[in-house]
Amino acid sequence: MQRLTIRDKWRPPLALVIYSVLLTVMALPVLLLAWFRPTAIDIKPLAATELGALLVVLAFTLLIGFVLLRAIKVPLDALVARSREIAIHGREAIQPLESYGTREVATLAQGIFDFAGDLVERTDYVRTFAAHVSHELKSPLTAISGAAELLREAEADGDPMTPAQRRLFLDNIVSDARRLDRLLGRLRELAHAETPVASGSTTLSGVMAILADRFPELHFAWDADQTASIPLPVEAAVISLSNLAENALQHGASRVRITLLDDHGQRLLRVEDNGSGIPEQNAEAIFRPFYTTRAAEGGTGMGLRIVEALLAVHGARIELDHDYRSGAAFQITMPRAG
Template identity: 30%
Template sequence: MAKCSVIQGEAQRQQADKRLEYAKFRRAMTLVVTAVSMTPLLLLSAVLYFSYHAVYEGKVFDHLEAVVERHALAIDEFLFERRQNVRMQVDSYTYEQLRDESLLNDRLRKMQSNYSNDYVDLGLVDEKGLQPAYAGPFRLLQADYGAAPWFRQAIAEDRFISDVFSGIRGTPHFIVTARGRKTGGEAFILRATIDFAHFNERVRQIRMGTTGLAFLVNRQGEFQTNLRPDETVDHAALAELAARDFSKSLPAHLEKANPQNQTMIYVAYPLKMKDWILVFQQEKHEAFSHLYNAQLISVSVLLLGGLAIVGTALALIRRMVQRISAAEQDQEVLQKQVVETGKLAAIGELAAGIAHEINNPLAIMVEHAGWIDDLMKGENTSGMKNFQEMQNSLKEIEIQGRRCKEITHKLLSFARRTDSRVQETQLNDLMQEVAGVSAQKARYGNTIIRLDLDPDLPTVHISPTEMQQVLLNLVNNAIDAMNKPEGVIVMRSHRDGPWVVLEVEDNGQGIPQANMPRIFEPFFTTKPVGKGTGLGLSICYGIIDKSGGTISVDSTPGQGTAFTVRLPATLPGSTAETQQPESIPNKGDDI
């Protein structure tokens, strides 16, 4: 007892020492991995933040200035085209022609068609400001613009674009004019009203984020486009931008805090001969959101990276221990399967011995039955009442004896050690033999084995005993896979070019897709413990592959499974070394 206690105590101490070593290993590995991994993270985060911060501000302004400049030039080009179009009408027609309202209406329709309805109306205004001809939706014929500020500017300039105003119609709009001369030398203008809603929307489309918006102002800081009620602008910042000298800096930008104590970014670009200014404003926090996000991400990456590194180190150690334990368990299972394989081999040897021992008495019985029949034929049997029955019994003994001999012969051929010698083999004969040997087991499983063999099937160079083992494994697996009262197994053979094709198809339960990649792995089986070793299909794959062929499987769960074996056919005058085809076809689902 004392010795057992000492042994148990020693074992416990060894286990405690092992646990202590694992604990030290975990701590050391965690510290090393953390230090090695966190150092570049810290350096990278610092470099990224300071470098990004240094260049990001300039890039944000460069981007905003490029966007504003591009849109300002586009708007300026829009205004120039509309102005030139009106100028072209004045150059193409005389004052008297333009007074014809039918011509004026026709020109308005053409201009609207060519420029997406940007024009609202056209009006001919004489030197006194009266409008003698008008084309458009409003009643503005004979309207008097003599006192309008825009008219005094328009009559004095060859081309003119007004600011946005309400005018007689009472809605915001602006006009484009071109000056012409009558025959007598008096001046007149042709004015066109631009669709303000469409123009306003063109400017409104210049947006970035949720706080970025664009608008137009003139040099007096008056808005030339509309703002929504929820949009606010700092008028002090507008006044400062309106007073800017754009000849020195183009475009101009400004940072200024609004009354709500929000720092706003303003970018401005002049257009319309510097009479208007396109202004874009956005909250600085939103404009620099990527910079702030980068700062937040850097800190988050450091924290999460540290946690991930520590967690990964601990997880890896636990996984290593689990894998060692799993490997030991797999080794135990492998040893058990080897023992089972040995048992099966011993059972096969025992069956072979029993078959051999039974075969000798059967031969004697059949021989003596024939001898008795010969003796009876030589005697006078006319007085024997039961002679015919005796003769029938002797024939039945001979028939059944030969049947038993055939069964033991087949059993011996399968139980005999595999003969790996390659010879010319007719696979139809092997399939018939396997079907005969497996017929009894199939009947017990309520299964029918059907043969569909090609009578002109060529031979193949293969070991007959190894091929018998392949076919028997496939048929036995098909019988075991049946889960219905009327199971059917079909064994087929046919030729496909230079290949002999064998198929073993059943209507059993099928193979789950998750198991398909592993069915040819050694010791993989889904049968209960003690029912299978998991070596059958692996051996089949090795035999067929060694013979220069392929084996593939096609299975649908609930419908059945079909194994297909392809072997090179024997060519006239060929040998086992020279008869294989040049290339092996695609294995499809081969593993």
């Protein structure tokens, strides 16, 4: 993407604009006085009171200009300098200014600091995410490479493996290749989840029909009107609930209950299962990318992260109910469709 660069040309500094305007306003009475005085029969020099009045006006003009500079220019200069520091030093440079001058400058500064904080968090997330991806891809690639090397060396040494040994190494290669494929598929889903998509809504009954067809091992029940609407497009609703259902199935659940409620202008979607639940020591890490307790069974640790990112795009959030003890329970809070 081409970086936007503002065209370099001369532009008046703010101080020059402020003082020019004030001095022009101050000069108007003087010009009017100079215009009308020659029409008088007796032309006299400026009286002391007139000269004093002009000096007082000039002093007030300079004072007003100083106040405007302190209230507008100084905070803006400080904000520009702070934004450059943030660009160089990152999070540690996001510090409050000594003075914001006016309410509008304070609002502008808050917006810049919020935006900078989001960018820094995004940069940290991408850096950590890239490290996790590299690690997760490296493990199966190393296993595949090692198995292939052993097969090749056995053939080159003239001491071929037994069919059982060869089958074991080939099975390992196929298993790791499938793990890579699952991981790449999850990464594509996450990239799609974090990309803004069209908004919309869908009926709960329609989503439940898709889930029942996709997970025949699970019994789905819901406490809501069959025509009740979820303020999420059908794709987002299906992906989110499918990941929750898959997690429930992997933890031994046989039943999933979905409850839809209204609460102070929001819609709450509660998903409960009767599986083994989530241990308290793992509860804080379940939304972290690549965190899984099922790595040996092919778990990628991306499911809940995909759900969280996908819901965030649509202004919704998901939370784990730490007090639920009959399995696992998640609550999705969604803005009510306008």
